[in-house]
Structure formats: structure tokens, C-alpha cells
Amino acid sequence: MSACSVEVDRNLCKGCGICVSVCPKNALELSPNIGPSGYRYPMLKGECIGCKTCTLYCPDFAITIVCNEGGGQG
Template identity: 50%
Template sequence: MIKGTVKIDAKICKGCELCIVACPQNALGLSPNFNEKGYRYVELIYDACTGCVNCALVCPEAAITVYRQAKPSKKTQVKSE
């Protein structure tokens, strides 16, 4: 399974919750804290991110950056005899 993670810029997040609804892994939730503008911002609450980027695509503030782990290489090493 591919693993990913997200970085959310809490300073510009307005807590619209579109990313929470778009996340198929239910990995995002609203923070109990508020940002400087007075909004509850979104944070990664469950480490189940697959890097699908749905959250970043629906974010109207472009506050989410998605990072994916590289896929393992399927190349096999050739043994020299």
C-alpha cells in the first residue's frame, strides 16, 4: 500500500471541511485550536493517508500539500555468474 502524508498551512486554512469530506481514508479532522484569523483549521488526525491528493484538489485556499512515499522498485537485480 502506498503511504502518504499531508502538510496543512494552518495560517490560511479556513476550516471549510471540504477536504475532510473528500478524504476516502477519513484521516483529516478539525483541530480544537484556532488559527490567527479565528478559524478552526484542519489537521491530520489519523495516519492512514495514501497520498490520493483529493484533499488538495478541493481546498479553495490551496492550504494543503500532499507528499507520497516513493513506490518500491520492482526491478530485480541480475546476478553475475
């Protein structure tokens, strides 16, 4: 089961898809729905291992990983 979840600030996300391509587990995909700014935001489809590569490469500061295990931080 996935210990980490992905939170996306849909007002900031521009749907560039960088997070989807840098994810080492291919755990992200662009959602079929459109966010409030008119772009398709990413959502989790597989298991997130909490490496936070997507947060480093997100150019719009929108994606955050929240791990519910101890010590998890945004």
C-alpha cells in the same frame, strides 16, 4: 504506518471542512485548536494514502500532501 503527511498553511486555511468530507479514508479532522486566522485547521487522524483529493478540492490552496516515498511531490 502512514507514508504521507498533511501540511496545512494555517494563514490560508478558512476551516471550511471540505478536505475532511472529501477524504476517501476519513483520515482528516478539524483540530480543536484555532489557527492564526481564527479558524480550525484540518489535521491527520488516520492513515493518509496520498490520493491528494483534498488538495484538489481545497478552495484556499492551503493543504498539501507530502509523501516521503520516492517520487512524492506536493
